[in-house]
Amino acid sequence: EIVLTQSPGTLSLSPGERATLSCRASQSVSSSYLAWYQQKPGQAPRLLIYGASSRATGIPDRFSGSGSGTDFTLTISRLEPEDFAVYYCQQYGSSRITFGPGTKVDIK
């Protein structure tokens, strides 16, 4: 099973600032099958990024993903008030799908 580690656990930033979230895998993620999700309290997760760097339908271009192999990054170029949430990375390249523990982005 591929174990995903996310850092930092919590990121305290102000609106307008840049957020950089990291996701590291215990082994190489097949074909960059790495996704990022945003989750707000009481809501289902929302797909932001798939294939490590492709934005899902309707996702603003301030969200970008990068990386390959075992190291991946989600960047939010300028935080909007609605971006304060928990972000999870997920690998779906193996038949045992796994998530990272999440990074909470909160308001400083």
Next chain:
Amino acid sequence: EVQLVESGGGLVKPGRSLRLSCTASGFTFGDYAMSWFRQAPGKGLEWVGFIRSKAYGGTTEYAASVKGRFTISRDDSKSIAYLQMNSLKTEDTAVYYCTRWYGDYGFDYWGQGTLVTVSS
């Protein structure tokens, strides 16, 4: 518009069974794999299992934590995916989400979730 609606959650005693349903609309259900995820109160996301489309054999895969107790099935004629949960444990308490798996494009649509509470 794609919609996924879970139902069947509730309070159940340890050792008992429960079946969740995921009713889909807005897309050709039979063309997609479907997956179930869960989230225990205050915790992160956990994959439960998935079922491939009939074109890929309709086979299933499960997380180790539920293998042998949970079964995923599908009725393409009704556009419904099921999660049969047997021998429930207190640690199965969670919100259960149904999702559409769009292959390389990830899990692009999620239901609103249904809460399953396992308690005596």
